[in-house]
Amino acid sequence: MNWRSLYTAPIIISVSLHTLLVLAVTIGWESTSDPEPRVFKPRYVEATLVELKAQDTQEPAQQKTNVIDLTKKRELEAQRAAAEKKAREEAARKQQRAEQERKAREAEKKREAERKKQQQLEAERRAEEAARQQAERERQERVAQQRLEEAMRKEEQQRQAELAAAQTQSYVNMISSRIEQNWSRPPSARRGMQVELLIQLVPTGQVVNVTVVKSSGNAAFDRSAEQAVRRVDRFTELQQMPPELFERNFRQLKLVFNPKDLRL
Template structure:
């Protein structure tokens, strides 16, 4: 009963009012008929007693039921339409949510894919940059090592060349020294030979003074010209023997022995200004 009232309150209210009106009519209509009628001065009036017609009452009830049923059907139809509209709206909303979710998911996947590709691209670029830097560094290191090797080879070559030159120079110096030594020795031998020859030639030209004893010696200076000629006035006694006649005899012997035997070329310079010790034998 309460569910019917909740579903169609208007129809129930109309039925209730109809029942109340019918009851009121029956109650008060019968009371009116029970009251005594005052006599009329005019012609008598016949009072009709109100009697309910069962057919009409049944028809009214039938009409009421039909109205209630119609109201109920209308209510159910409205509720069904409302339910269908709500279901349609719910499905549309669900479909919209699914589409939005799919769109959001597709967007998320697209963004994730774009992010992945961007990260992959950045990673590839970073890797390419790292490889390029590593290659450049390796090339620079190889170039540096090659330069170090080249410099080391050049330094080794320079040192070897310097060593070779030094050894060659040392060899040349040794040879030159040896040659100079040999030349000096040869010059000394020649000098000794010419000095002995000069002394012997002077001794052959010397005449011992009568008062000159044994063991006398003096040192004289003689200036010679190329070819061995004694320069006039050039003979001087540097260290006297202590015997004037002996010293003068030596000076006279030097002039008499001119030209003295002297070497030619460079060796003559050693005899241009000659210091000679004269000590005759016997």
């Protein structure tokens, strides 16, 4: 509490009482006709004394109050400083926890992203492996199918070759039989004689030419075989032959003529 506030009220009261006293004296002096002066009791002295006593009684209390207030102020300031320090420490701890939580969240996000990346890579690897295995299965199936088709083709070729061979042999037997039917056996023919002839034909079965490729060693026997072919002149059975079979085997036919009825 300020000391000026303690003295302000008594001073104002004292001044006010003095002012009232002066006014009263002045007015009374002018209005009365009695030459005797009036005697006024100086009341302001009492008021002044009262105020002084009040000052004397309040001064130690005021000083005591000031001392107490300063102590409390220091205590309050210390408490406030401690509270501010505690608040700062708490704020620092909160900030540290928040930073730790943020780092933990970031680390978890990073781990989650890494897990997702690994899962994606694993899924891609599995997909690639599945695609590779599927491609390998398809390749093996194609290879197996190709091998099967190749085997079937070869089998068909073998069948066709066997059929063609059988047909060819039947036609060769027919031609040999026709030639033997038109053959005139020479007196010099003996068992074991054979001559190889080259017969040139056209698809109608017409004999175009016949020559001796390999002689039997007996000119009469060779001429007799050649004349037998020319007597036939046309093998009409060849007209029913498939064209590819004719072109492959009978356009030029080598025939070994070896009659079965030859004797010693």
